[in-house]
Amino acid sequence: MTLKTTLAATTALTLAATGVFAESHAAMSNDMTIVSWGGAYQNSQLKAYVEPYVALHPEVNVVWDESSAEAVAKLRAMNEANNITWDLVDVEAADGIRLCDEGLAMEIDVDEALAAGDDGSTATDDFGDSLVSDCFIPQIVFSTTVGYRTDMVGDTPPTDICAVFDTETYPGKRALNKRPLANMEWALLCDGVAKDDIYDVLATDEGQTQAFAKLDSIKADTVWWTAGAETPQLLADGEVVMGSTYNGRLFSAIAEQDQPIGMLWDAEMLDFDGWVVPDGLSEERLARVMDFLKFATDTQRLADQAKYIAYGPARASSAPLVSTHAELGIEMAEHMPTDPANATNVFVTNYGFWSDYRDDLDSKFQAWLAQ
Amino acid sequence: MTDATHGSAADKSVTTDPSGPMLAADGTPLKTSLNRALRKQKRRALFLIAPLLVFILVTFIYPIGEMLFRSVENQIVGDTLPRTVRVLADWDTEASDIPGPAVFSALAKDMMVATEEKNHTRLGSRLNYEASGLSSLFRKTGRGVDDVGEGYTEQFVALDPAWEDPQTFIDIFAGPRWLDANAEYDGEGPRPTFRLAAGIGEVLPQTASIYRDFARVVQTEDDDNPAEEEPWNTVYLALYEDLQAGAVIPADMAHADMLNAAQVAAASFTTTDVLADFVSFDKDWADRDVWRIIQTYSAPYTTGYFLNSADLQLTPDGVAWRPENERVYVTLFIRTLIMSTAITVSCILLGYPIGWLLANLPSRQANLLMILVLLPFWTSLLVRTSAWKVLLQDQGVINDLLVWIGVVADDNRLALINNATGTIISMTHILLPFMILPLYSVMKTIPPSYLRAAKSLGATNWTAFWRVYFPQSVPGIGAGSILVFILAIGYYITPEIVGGTKGVFISNRIAYHISTSLNWGLAAALGAILLVIVLGFYWAYDRIVGIDNVKLGG
Numbered sequence: 021m022t023l024k025t026t027l028a029a030t031t032a033l034t035l036a037a038t039g040v041f042a043e044s045h046a047a048m049s050n051d052m053t054i055v056s057w058g059g060a061y062q063n064s065q066l067k068a069y070v071e072p073y074v075a076l077h078p079e080v081n082v083v084w085d086e087s088s089a090e091a092v093a094k095l096r097a098m099n100e101a102n103n104i105t106w107d108l109v110d111v112e113a114a115d116g117i118r119l120c121d122e123g124l125a126m127e128i129d130v131d132e133a134l135a136a137g138d139d140g141s142t143a144t145d146d147f148g149d150s151l152v153s154d155c156f157i158p159q160i161v162f163s164t165t166v167g168y169r170t171d172m173v174g175d176t177p178p179t180d181i182c183a184v185f186d187t188e189t190y191p192g193k194r195a196l197n198k199r200p201l202a203n204m205e206w207a208l209l210c211d212g213v214a215k216d217d218i219y220d221v222l223a224t225d226e227g228q229t230q231a232f233a234k235l236d237s238i239k240a241d242t243v244w245w246t247a248g249a250e251t252p253q254l255l256a257d258g259e260v261v262m263g264s265t266y267n268g269r270l271f272s273a274i275a276e277q278d279q280p281i282g283m284l285w286d287a288e289m290l291d292f293d294g295w296v297v298p299d300g301l302s303e304e305r306l307a308r309v310m311d312f313l314k315f316a317t318d319t320q321r322l323a324d325q326a327k328y329i330a331y332g333p334a335r336a337s338s339a340p341l342v343s344t345h346a347e348l349g350i351e352m353a354e355h356m357p358t359d360p361a362n363a364t365n366v367f368v369t370n371y372g373f374w375s376d377y378r379d380d381l382d383s384k385f386q387a388w389l390a391q
Numbered sequence: 392m393t394d395a396t397h398g399s400a401a402d403k404s405v406t407t408d409p410s411g412p413m414l415a416a417d418g419t420p421l422k423t424s425l426n427r428a429l430r431k432q433k434r435r436a437l438f439l440i441a442p443l444l445v446f447i448l449v450t451f452i453y454p455i456g457e458m459l460f461r462s463v464e465n466q467i468v469g470d471t472l473p474r475t476v477r478v479l480a481d482w483d484t485e486a487s488d489i490p491g492p493a494v495f496s497a498l499a500k501d502m503m504v505a506t507e508e509k510n511h512t513r514l515g516s517r518l519n520y521e522a523s524g525l526s527s528l529f530r531k532t533g534r535g536v537d538d539v540g541e542g543y544t545e546q547f548v549a550l551d552p553a554w555e556d557p558q559t560f561i562d563i564f565a566g567p568r569w570l571d572a573n574a575e576y577d578g579e580g581p582r583p584t585f586r587l588a589a590g591i592g593e594v595l596p597q598t599a600s601i602y603r604d605f606a607r608v609v610q611t612e613d614d615d616n617p618a619e620e621e622p623w624n625t626v627y628l629a630l631y632e633d634l635q636a637g638a639v640i641p642a643d644m645a646h647a648d649m650l651n652a653a654q655v656a657a658a659s660f661t662t663t664d665v666l667a668d669f670v671s672f673d674k675d676w677a678d679r680d681v682w683r684i685i686q687t688y689s690a691p692y693t694t695g696y697f698l699n700s701a702d703l704q705l706t707p708d709g710v711a712w713r714p715e716n717e718r719v720y721v722t723l724f725i726r727t728l729i730m731s732t733a734i735t736v737s738c739i740l741l742g743y744p745i746g747w748l749l750a751n752l753p754s755r756q757a758n759l760l761m762i763l764v765l766l767p768f769w770t771s772l773l774v775r776t777s778a779w780k781v782l783l784q785d786q787g788v789i790n791d792l793l794v795w796i797g798v799v800a801d802d803n804r805l806a807l808i809n810n811a812t813g814t815i816i817s818m819t820h821i822l823l824p825f826m827i828l829p830l831y832s833v834m835k836t837i838p839p840s841y842l843r844a845a846k847s848l849g850a851t852n853w854t855a856f857w858r859v860y861f862p863q864s865v866p867g868i869g870a871g872s873i874l875v876f877i878l879a880i881g882y883y884i885t886p887e888i889v890g891g892t893k894g895v896f897i898s899n900r901i902a903y904h905i906s907t908s909l910n911w912g913l914a915a916a917l918g919a920i921l922l923v924i925v926l927g928f929y930w931a932y933d934r935i936v937g938i939d940n941v942k943l944g945g
Contacts, residue, residue: 093907100909121530123509193785225524232716243809244892258786379519379526383908389892390719390900 049304050079052312055109058086059249060272064328065110067346069316072324076315080308089246091115095124095298104298107309113292114201114374116156121375125155125296133310137337138319146319150292150334152371157317158294158334160325163357163366164202165288167270168262169255170280181287182210184262185238195251195263198244198389200381201374202264202289205367207234209287219373228381232388244389255281271330271355275348285362291369292334332358462915465693468685471514472501474600476689484686484707488679495665495676496632499539500601503625506533507608520910521684521695521704524675532672540628542663547627550656551649560626561618562645564591564602573618582610585617595638597629628665631657683707696916720900720917727896728924730815731879737819738826738875739868746830746867751839761831768824776888779817783807783889809891817889822878826871833867869936877925897921 054070056062062084070082087094088110098104111119119125130143130151137146144151150158168178173190183190184206196203208218208227211234221227243260245251251265252273270283295317297309315321322333323341330352333339342353353359357366415424437444469476474497482490505511515529547554561570564587572583585606591599605626606617613620634654640647669676687705688695695705702718703710712718745764749757767775782788790804799805807813837860845855883898890899897917904914932938 090907093909096909097906118512121509121533122512223527239892257784259784376527376530379516380523383519383523384716386903386908387717387719390723390895391716 047304048308048311049302050308051081051083052107052305052308053083053085053105055085055087055091055106057088057110057248059247060269060276060329061248061266061331062086064268064325064331065316067328068325069312069321072321073312073315080312086247092118092124095119096122098298099124099300104300106298107301107305108313109296109298110159110293111156111296113150113152113156113158113294113371114369114378116294116296117153117371117375118378119296120153120155124299126299126301127154128157128297128313130157133314135314135318137335138341139337141337146335146337148336150294152292155296156292156294157296157313158292159317159322160293160331160334161290161356161358162293162331163267163288163290164197164264165267165270165286165357166262166264166284167251167255167273167281168284169258169260170282172258172261177282178262178284179286181206181284183284184264185210185234187238187241190261192261193241193243193259194238195243195245195254195260195265197264198246200378200385201369203235204228204231204381204385205289205369206287207231209367210234215287215367219370222381223373223377228384232384235388252277252279252281255279267355267357268329268331275345275350275355286365287367288357288362289369290357290363290366291371293331294334326352326356330355330357332356458911458915459919460915461912462696462919463692463694464912465688465695466691467514467517468689469691471505471510472498472685472689474498475501475685479682479686479689482682482686484679484683489666489677490682492665494682495669496628498669499536499628499665500597500604500625502529502532502536503539503623504601504604504608506536507612509612516909518684518688520699520908520913521688522680525681525684528673528675528681532669532676535668535672537623539665539668540624540631540663542661543627543631544624546656546660547630547653550653553646553649554627554653555621557618557620557622559646559649560602560622563595563650564588564599565606565618573616576616582614582616585610590641594640594644595630595633597633598626601626601629628663631660696912697920699913700916700920720897723895723897723900724920724924726811727880727898730811730894730896731876733815734818734822734879735826735872735876737815738823739872741819742823742826742830742871743864743868745827746834746864749827749831750834750837764824764827767820772821772884773888775821776817776885779813779820779889780808783813783816808889809894811890811894813889813891814886814894814896818879818882818885821885822875825874825878829870829874830864830867833870834864837863865936869932873929873932876928880925881921 056065074080091109091111092115134143136142147158204222205218208221208231213221248266248269251263252269254260256279273279274281319335319337322335323338326342327346344351413421415421478494478497511529511533515526519526553559566586566588569586576582587599587603605622609615609617609620634657640650675681687707698705700720702713702721704713749760785804793799794801841859842855845859881898883902886895887899901914901917904910
């Protein structure tokens with residue numbers, strides 16, 4: 021009798037529990053694949069967005085994929101294969117525009133999908149100019165800049181971006197990104213093209229030839245990197261005398277790891293980085309992603325990310341909340357690319373240009389590399 | 392199992408006429424009987440391997456076949472720009488610098504559809520493989536193409552405001568069956584596919600075709616009802632062209648009066664220069680070369696990818712070299728072959744003595760040595776390659792050691808990484824077990840007494856080795872070389888990590904085209920060529936050394 025009752029009770033309980041379980045989770049998927057850039061940057065997203073979110077929703081299981089550098093190619097391939105395995109992808113502004121144009125990223129109504137600013141402004145106003153595409157939800161302002169070994173540059177540390185091309189004053193290897201972005205602009209800038217004319221020149225065949233000719237002068241001295249974490253590593257090993265990477269990575273190497281590295285704030289390439297949601301997600305997955313997105317892009321979360329990495333939050337309302345580094349207690353604002361002292365000669369990346377010309381210049385750049 | 396048949400056949404053969412066929416016990420000819428028995432056996436064998444066969448067909452042969460098919464496939468141009476391709480076929484490249492207005496008008500319609508379906512960037516990427524610059528051309532055009540023909544829209548609407556009403560177009564173009572289905576549509580599932588009214592294609596051919604595309608795009612891309620959406624400007628452009636081309640409007644057609652009035656008025660419409668619109672998006676539309684490329688690649692199949700693999704290109708004047716700064720593949724193929732050969736030779740030089748030691752040392756030491764050979768073999772490839780990175784880099788272990796000994800100066804360290812040297816060193820290490828193991832298994836079977844016999848007959852050590860031992864170990868060298876060479880020719884992880892730009896192989900380019908540029912056609916063509924090269928080497932090896940001389944073991 022008792023056994024029977026117990027069994028019946030257990031079964032009923034189990035059934036009920038399963039029912040509740042199934043019901044509460046039918047609406048939202050519990051697995052979410054987030055694509056990012058790896059290293060210190062991805063870690064800052066983990067600390068500021070994902071860990072607090074998972075604390076609120078312990079049933080969610082987040083998988084990271086460090087493929088942002090080839091996000092466009094992979095999303096194109098996934099679309100071709102009709103099997104979208106990513107839920108949320110971190111990309112640069114130009115790639116966000118490209119993915120939107122190609123129908124690979126979903127258009128998102130910012131005011132409807134995202135939280136309003138803490139100061140009461142609408143999401144559209146709060147994000148302002150950083151909303152460069154209908155599909156792109158900005159997170160940070162970052163810059164691509166150059167770091168150098170303080171002990172390998174003699175008594176005259178570089179102050180000018182053109183030190184990259186000056187192999188006489190600064191002999192040794194350089195680390196540069198294995199893609200045309202930033203390299204082409206710097207090459208033209210150091211070949212005497214005025215800053216305002218660079219994208220007009222770069223849109224012409226002659227301008228592209230000129231940029232490659234300038235890059236030819238250091239081709240033999242260059243190590244090409246594909247992940248942002250490589251340059252800090254190469255600098256720490258003394259393999260290169262200077263190299264380009266994202267300013268937050270250099271901050272981590274200098275402030276957190278105490279490496280003998282200095283960084284340039286000259287003609288640093290300012291750009292936005294943000295989320296896109298791949299087009300064609302199932303309803304449950306989409307519901308989970310949008311829920312996370314709303315949480316991860318609110319005023320406080322964007323300000324929190326700045327505790328872990330030196331990138332400026334994309335919301336205006338987050339700026340006053342930026343505080344000190346989570347472990348070192350350093351004031352973060354002065355290490356941001358948006359700080360006035362750092363932005364004296366900033367070079368704003370023309371993401372519109374790059375969304376149009378990226379395919380053209382990629383193929384030319386790769387052919388140039390292979391020669 | 393054929394014993395019985397055999398026996399009786401033998402018995403029978405004694406008694407039958409020697410000139411006739413041998414007969415089995417049941418009177419059928421022995422040959423037929425034997426064949427039948429064998430066929431049964433073969434069928435059973437086939438049945439046994441069927442799962443494997445199906446597995447290989449489905450997971451190996453079919454995908455490779457499909458991949459290789461991509462090396463000639465080129466439907467995207469004709470599929471995305473159907474109207475343009477049709478009109479462009481008549482363009483004489485010699486007679487005029489750029490195609491006539493009909494082509495630009497067709498392009499406006501095709502681009503409008505492609506942009507709404509978001510296919511124009513794909514076509515741009517495809518054509519960009521042939522001449523870089525075309526991707527940005529299509530992207531920029533996609534941003535502005537919805538304004539092309541706006542002048543006509545305004546003039547039609549000024550003539551009669553009813554031209555602005557979506558219902559006017561539905562009345563003229565929609566077929567009755569679709570109208571019924573659309574009225575019944577309740578918001579669930581896919582919308583009923585738009586269908587044209589019967590006969591409208593003959594009356595207003597251009598307009599009907601573009602309006603059908605418009606209606607379908609509105610349904611599939613925007614999930615809207617075409618009866619509530621204003622048509623694109625290109626629909627008005629097409630309507631103007633149809634009316635100007637002398638369309639005869641049947642009196643019983645819907646809105647025949649409006650169409651007739653429009654036809655009269657259209658004669659005095661202000662015309663729009665579609666070409667000028669396109670040139671305002673990008674001046675490359677006035678570039679003869681762009682049009683020649685589109686014309687050349689409008690066919691559904693192309694040899695372009697294979698030509699590209701050999702640094703050639705298809706031009707209207709025939710096959711020609713690609714521009715100097717785009718020629719990379721021939722160099723890469725040659726580099727791949729030379730470096731693979733170098734790796735194979737270094738593997739033979741390093742592996743031969745080790746194989747000999749393994750085969751001839753007392754088993755205790757030989758086993759230890761064997762473990763030393765196998766241990767790296769069992770370690771992850773990436774770990775070993777990364778370890779070489781640490782060893783070979785400028786401030787790495789090897790350079791530090793050489794500086795410490797004083798062989799090289801501190802400011803003149805050897806460049807051992809990010810070049811061909813790095814690739815050869817690390818790949819030799821990684822592929823070495825594939826040479827040692829076949830060498831060892833062959834050497835193990837060479838009796839040591841042969842060497843002793845040669846020496847006792849007066850041979851020197853060298854002669855005994857060279858004339859007696861070495862020839863017997865050649866099958867091992869052959870097997871090891873084939874393994875190492877074929878593995879090396881297709882390697883890509885190690886060159887990618889330690890090869891820099893001068894030490895990469897053709898497979899790195901294939902990987903780049905597969906995963907980054909997504910030029911799968913070119914990747915397929917390069918892969919097919921690589922496959923043919925490997926088969927060619929195999930054939931040559933068979934002719935020179937003989938494939939029967941290859942031994943992987945005793």
